[in-house]
Amino acid sequence: EEIPHPYIASFDGKQLTDITDIMEGEPYESPMKPFGGIESFAWTPDSKAVAYTSRKKTGMEYSLSTNSDIYLYDLSTQETKNLTEGMMGYDTTPAFSPDGKYLAWGSMEREGYESDKNRLFIMNMETGEKQDLTSDFDYSTDELAWSPDGKSLYIRSAYQGEIHIFKVGLDKKIEQITTGYYDYASLAPVNDNCLIAMRHSLSQPDEIYSIDPQSKEVKEISFENKDILDQITMGKVEERWIKTTDNKKMLTWIVYPPHFDPSKKYPAILYCQGGPQQPVSQFWSYRWNLQLMAANGYIVIAPNRRGLYGFGQEWLEQISGDYGGQNMKDYFSATDEMKKEPFIDGDHMGAVGASYGGFSVYWLAGHHQKRFKAFIAHAGIYNLEQQYVETEEMWFANWDMGGAPWDKKNATAQRTFATSPHKFVDQWDTPILITHGEYDFRILASQGMSAFNAAKLRGVPAEMLIFPDESHWILKPQNGVLWQRIFFRWLDRWLKPQATTTDQQK
Template sequence: MKKLFFAVLFLSYTTQAQITMTPDLLWKLGRVSLEDLSPDGRKALYGVTFFDIDENKGSKLIYEIPTSGGTASLLVDGEKNLSAAGYITSGQTWFIHAGQLFLKDGNRITQLTEIEGGIISGKVIGLSNGKLRILVVAEVPNPTYRLPQYKSLTKAKFRLYDDLMYRHWNYWEDTRVQHIFFADVPPAAERLQLSAFRDILEGEPYDAPLKPFGGSEQFVSTADGRYIFYTCKKLTGKDYAVSTNSDIYRYEVATDQTVNITSGQKGYDLNPVISPDGKLIAYLSMERDGYESDVPRLMLYDIATGTTRLAIENTYLHDVVWESNSTLLITYDDSATVQIGRVSIDLRRNRYALTPVTSGWYNYGSLRTAGGTLLATRMDMNHAPEVFRIDRRGQATQITQVNTGIYNAIRKPTVTRRMVPTTDGRQMLVWVILPPDFDPSKKYPVLLYCQGGPQSPVSQFYSFRWNFQVIASQGYIVVAPNRRGVPGFGREWNEAISGDWGGQPMRDYLSAIDHVAAEPWADESRMGAIGASYGGYSVYMLAGLHEGRFKALVSHCGLFDMKSWYGTTEELFFANWDLEGPYWADPMPRSYTEFSPSLYVDRWTAPLLVIHGELDFRVPVEQGLQAFQAAKLRGLPARLLLFPDEGHWVLKPQNALIWHSEFFRFLDTFLKN
């Protein structure tokens, strides 16, 4: 049915007059993920998530497609909702459905697990002895956490904590942790319960992979079955809350012994991947404890000798995959794009070189390589991710066409790039997105987009919330600066924001908007500022600094008062690094004395829309409540939009449509009407 629906959708759009992107149409797009590449490089698995607005949920279908291009087919008949899939051999795959692992061999499907409560993630690899190694992540009781028993008070509900961190992003810590389990079984095994698996962290009170965002990329097994390597932060309480010191651990199957292979490294160590010959582990490592946005260095660990080498530093890396025993492929931030690069390895001379593979105004991700084939997802500000094949010259060929029909049928904004001088004599890359059918003889309302992170680039991303294509298609010019603090422009530019949230980054924003406001087609009398997280903080900060520039402001999950935020956020390593310590430090950091938006409320003049998720524990909802209350007490037009069942992001389809509706209703009221 899904295929038929999108075929009809394609025909209806291509036979109509061209339209522009809208929030409703945005939710009709299929969201593409690259799942895996077959060992011979000839076939790929990719997922497409479609959303049913009436049901208020999505379902993910997984397809198989020739990497040379051609017709895709469903991996599993019946349009089952699959969460992940991968290859064991070129003719044998695994997939996860309804929280259980399944094996597909030809047309035969076998249920491998029957684990109570389901698995969180997992994978299957073929061992050299012919067996399958099944790796799953499942929850177990935390051996160190016990609630007191009040057996007579059966209707009481309470949480009780003696240490940090007691909540994280959008969930409360409780009596359970997630562990990695494995079982080595013949291919004919069926319906294994958790008791058939071995817990490689048995009795330990730690989460592996890291919560809340770590997945199967954080654990891997050698093909000979001897070792499992995994990521874990083996800290608890306050130590866990103030540190980023995760490590890579080597678990030896025969002895049940675990060794920390990164014990001398103080920051995040993540995502081990094994070379084709099984001799080396490549992984990402951050040098400094507590700095979540430190430069991820590429490290190489020799399994036989236990030695570690630094291969690449000072480049902001993302994906890492082995192309051969002497080359790796990576993705990295480069001047507001994400590109693919090739790393050559000369262990004998201890030499490593990074050579760009791709170029252009694109973001690449989800690398897979095998059999001489390289696949990746690619997106830009006018196109959601699709799967591409990249040749040795860096030329990309699109092999999935999930959303091609819709994109061919709409009139798109024009994305332009300019270099803007800053107040301290630097040059800043700024994207300026012009509405479809842009007419330079007309005047348009202008929106300054403030990026979150704060160490996150304004690259060629395609967001399903902060979607520049949708915003520009409603008749707005979008100004999106790569202000101080974003990666991809050198280490100094990236690190300049720490301790200076309300300083030079705010001046960068004003430089960008002033530069564009000088254009004849920009209406200076109809300008606004929008942003989320640190971008929401930026909106609150600019509310007291803009000197009449803006006539409407929208802040989503923004930080308003730095003292109260420090006292209620959860990942304190982030607050300690970026704010340069707590508010009781002596001397008190400028983050509290100069850079708290609450200090400048007496200067607020612009109408304000505050949006916040009540399950946001990163930037708790009280930040938004304080800002809204301040605006109303100042006598300003203000609106408060709360989502009781959302956290830092708005993820549910119907909530997202309300988000966009209120977003544009507010902006149109003050910038169009």
């Protein structure tokens, strides 16, 4: 069976000997699927023990629980100790301080809530005392690393629509190290005056940078994409704070076409984020690339709607149990506000998204009241009741939907399932393109097929692109090229007024 386990071995520079499976006979994963990697392990500085992350559950419990723990394996005694017993959420990414006195890790508090705040915890290895260093910091820890002097840690954190590096002292004092329209994608302290980090933005793929944490000076040290980027004109990226229906301010990224002319009118695209709790930050993607959308002549509207990291815990948590609620009003607020701009062609606006963004598109299709002229949904949830019994992550469905559809006394669950997009197909009247991967077990391809059939049966113009060899994500380069071609062919057909009437009737 393909259950990943950690092994340790002696290495003399040429070959491995004394190979030991430190989870011998255990039916559990370490690293944890699907995203776990080398960050799941940490040697003690004296090399006498190794810490690892595992969620020691099987069967139904495995699908219901997010309770992973940090375990310490002692090389001499071959004994394993659970260091986070009784901490019920995800406990991940162990890292020992340089002197071995402390263990740091990321910890979520609540079992079954995969998007809970990821807290920065440390444990005194002598006394076993645990402390949350980010209890006064209303943001989540994405990655952590000890400073070489062992007096503080560096973390990455989604913050106000960007992902930045912060320094956290053992006294809980927190200092922001990086700024700007960027996402820092990794960090590695070298010495007290130097961090090495990877960084990207909506306008640039990853490059490697050095950062002086004292002066905050950032220098690029790799230029892998320079030759290509020098040949490309990127569109302007602007942050707007748009007022929501409940009088809050919502950061919305606007990406303009290259060579933007404010005296002209441009079609616009509302970008609906997946997750649902994933920040609309300065991300770089080869599929959902906002600059590529802008380069095709569209103004892109990308709101950090309710339910996203980077704006505090209240903003993040609001979406759970409110799928068809405030976050959808947030989308309408952004759309309606931008429609007032003279350079936006309000008669030619579209909405696109994947996963929860696909759900959002299906939901908008039944509620948008003629705001949009075209939709694209990838790997979206069409029927919430079906999704509940189809997905492989039951903790996700339980937490976000509030419970099972058959639990008639559960008001939150009943409210969620009442907002399912499939219940509003009678209102669908707008052309829709649906794409899905057949190896998708998070949201089965039958969801996309059902939505496509419903649109066709309603007489709504619809196309469907199924990838028989893709999962929840389109990962193969040739499939990605095809996806982009179909994506823009569909948008151009419905959102560019110069499209002929006959073409629209095909």
